[in-house]
Amino acid sequence: MSKHHVVYVPGLDDSRKGYELIIEKWKIYGVVPHVYRMGWKDGETSFKPKLKRFTSYIDQLPINKDLVSLVGASAGGSAVLNTYIERPQIHAVINLCGRLREGKNVHPSLDFASRKSPAFKESVKLFEKREPNMTATQRGKVLTITPLWDEVVPRSTVSLSGAVNKTIPSVEHMLSGLLCITIFSPLIFKFILKK
Numbered sequence: 162m163s164k165h166h167v168v169y170v171p172g173l174d175d176s177r178k179g180y181e182l183i184i185e186k187w188k189i190y191g192v193v194p195h196v197y198r199m200g201w202k203d204g205e206t207s208f209k210p211k212l213k214r215f216t217s218y219i220d221q222l223p224i225n226k227d228l229v230s231l232v233g234a235s236a237g238g239s240a241v242l243n244t245y246i247e248r249p250q251i252h253a254v255i256n257l258c259g260r261l262r263e264g265k266n267v268h269p270s271l272d273f274a275s276r277k278s279p280a281f282k283e284s285v286k287l288f289e290k291r292e293p294n295m296t297a298t299q300r301g302k303v304l305t306i307t308p309l310w311d312e313v314v315p316r317s318t319v320s321l322s323g324a325v326n327k328t329i330p331s332v333e334h335m336l337s338g339l340l341c342i343t344i345f346s347p348l349i350f351k352f353i354l355k356k
Contacts, residue, residue: 165228165252167353168195168219172235172259172338173278175201183342190350192230199240201278208243208283215240216247228252230353234338235259235314239284242303242321246291249299253353256305257341258334260318262289267315274313292321300324304352306345308337325352 169184171177175198187194197218199211222229230253233241238259245254263271263285275282300323307319307326313334320326329345331337341349 163227164223165192165230165353166195166222167192167230167232168197168222168241169342170197170199170215170231170233170237170240172237173201173281175199175237187346187350190346190354192350192353199237199280201236201281206279208240208280208287211280212240212243212247212284212287215244219244219248219251230254232257232342232349233259234341235334236278236281236284238305238319239281239288242288243284243291245299245303246288246295252302254303255349255352256303256319256321257349258307258311258314258319258338259305260285260314261292261305261321262318264315264318267317269313269315295323297323304349306341306348308332308334311337 171180180196184194184196229251231241231251232255234257238256239261241254245251271282271285303321303324305320305324305326307316307328308331310332311334331340
């Protein structure tokens, strides 16, 4: 019997403990949950080695036999979308409050947001460069979720044309990210499991 692996990639504070305790509860949806930390603040300034390690991790999952979906929160959003472009057989991709482009006249700027992680800036810029080449089919496998107001990630930098773009009734970045993976997790799994 095939399984559905759902890999959660946290944002810049991915060294925090506790993600596994929350993500483990996703088993109630009948999936196999995983947490993958990119190491955004580990001192490695380039995104490319991080992307290579993550795609290798994905390749270790039985992607040709089982389903694999990716959920990226905050900085993890651009990371999972970059991975999806390299591994288009991924079943579904979810961006939770994650910046996908630099944005124009937005606050905070990408330079400010990435001041502690040049790899994060590189991830955003790489996806922004690749985005125009995404097909309608690829875009249709993406769900983005953003709150009504976010002081860290400008709303205009989160959505993706051709994707399913949702807004949750929440404000504030950290709180909204937490709500996405707990109270609003049915939104994620309604999208993933209907595909």
